[in-house]
Amino acid sequence: MNKKVRKAIIPAAGLGTRFLPLTKAMPKEMLPVGDKPTIQYIVEEAIDSGIEDIIIVTGKGKRAIEDHFDNNRDLEENLLKQEKLELLEKVRACSKIEIHYIRQKEPKGLGHAVWSARKFIGDEPFAVLLGDDIVQSEKPCLKQLIEQYNKSGSSVIGVQQIPENETDRYGIVEPGIVNGRFVEVINFIEKPKLGTAPSNLAIIGRYVLTPEIFGLLERLEAGAGGEIQLTDAIQKLNKIQKVFAYQFEGKRHDVGDMLGFIRTTMEFALENPEFGEEVEIMMKEMLVEKAKKFVY
Ligand code: G1P
Helix, strand or coil: CCCCCCEEEEECCCCCHHHCCCCCCCCHHHCEECCEEHHHHHHHHHHHCCCCEEEEEECCCCHHHHHHCCCCHHHHHHHHHCCCHHHHHHHHHHHCCCEEEEECCCCCCHHHHHHHCHHHHCCCCEEEECCCEEEECCCCHHHHHHHHHHHHCCEEEEEEECCHHHHHHCEEEEEEEEECCEEEEEEEEECCCCCCCCCCEEEEEEEEECCCHHHHHHCCCCCHHHCCCHHHHHHHHHHHCCEEEEECCCEEEECCCHHHHHHHHHHHHHHCCCCHHHHHHHHHHHHHHHHHHHHC
């Protein structure tokens, strides 16, 4: 029997430079999509996938994340007095989950952030979820990967096809034998130069890894962008244990840059059961207004 995947690491130490000045004093993980900050979608996906313990790797200026998942007695009492019970439930839901925190002391990259949480993980398989993508799917994305891990006992990396002209923004997989959604991997390459990528299968920020990755991360030299890259350690792991990729089912929303974030915000607003229809009317009106300006 394979050990159960119980723990997850959510790296959230990045500086959020793509969103400046918006993220000067606010962590990018707290940017709102609908009525929740982006990191809440990630935490909920982990819990819906059966994860029992979460550690968030934070850094300077990330206190708002801890406050968000903490109790807020004054607010709760206030809502109770005003009999705003539905809101009270939503607020309480944020602090029901126990989350642990560790600070990444130096901004040395994703691989280093994951390595920082090694003592919390110990000697068991674990998940990593990155906050730059929200995945909407029937079965939570991470759960799909965990099911594959349970079958194979091997590390499993979530991938999806991306446009050819974006392969330099991702970790890319060189596929071997493909069996439905399950992909044997020959090579994992972090951010290959355009025109050199062996495929358009990109790592989308959901990983199930075996603990042997920590020893490899410890000895790893800086890779793409001068950072300790998780992808490079995964490639090394692939040499000593099989690592598979899995083309998960689901719609990925890229909230890692400004345009993707704006698009996601609009999509979630349109889908909202309470006010989605009104948002659609508003958007149509805006387009008509814009077209009119163009005519005059
Ligand atoms: C990270 C990973 C990369 C992955 C990407 C997904 O890159 O290093 O392999 O494809 O996340 O979002 P980053 O976007 O942090 O540069």
